[in-house]
């Protein structure tokens with residue numbers, strides 16, 4: 641089995657059996673909705689942060705396999721991380737997606753399977769949609785905390 645085949649399998653696995661899928665009706669979560677008109681992807685991400693720790697990550701979307709699987713991988717990757725570390729992880733994921741060197745001490749696990757996406761610029765927005773929503777949620781939570 642070559643590495644690309646393995647990567648594709650991980651992506652299809654998260655697409656068919658997404659982790660942490662489904663939204664909650666709970667206003668202690670920060671909710672961010674984003675769409676990707678170039679592919680028709682829609683993604684909503686909800687984050688719950690308690691004492692700077694991410695205690696839950698939810699996602700719900702419709703779209704291509706890259707977008708939906710990537711949101712599942714994002715939820716697993718960011719779960720139980722501190723808010724600051726989560727922002728670092730997201731930053732490294734964006735580096736990986738662009739085909740740049742990334743910090744393997746920060747970004748680990750299934751997320752690395754998306755490094756092949758760098759060869760397909762049209763799919764970069766698909767792969768990053770859920771991660772961008774999570775980043776915006778974290779930034780909004782930080783702003784809320786600053787303004788009391």
Ligand code: ZN
Nearest residue numbers: 679704707766
């Ligand atoms: Zn897409």
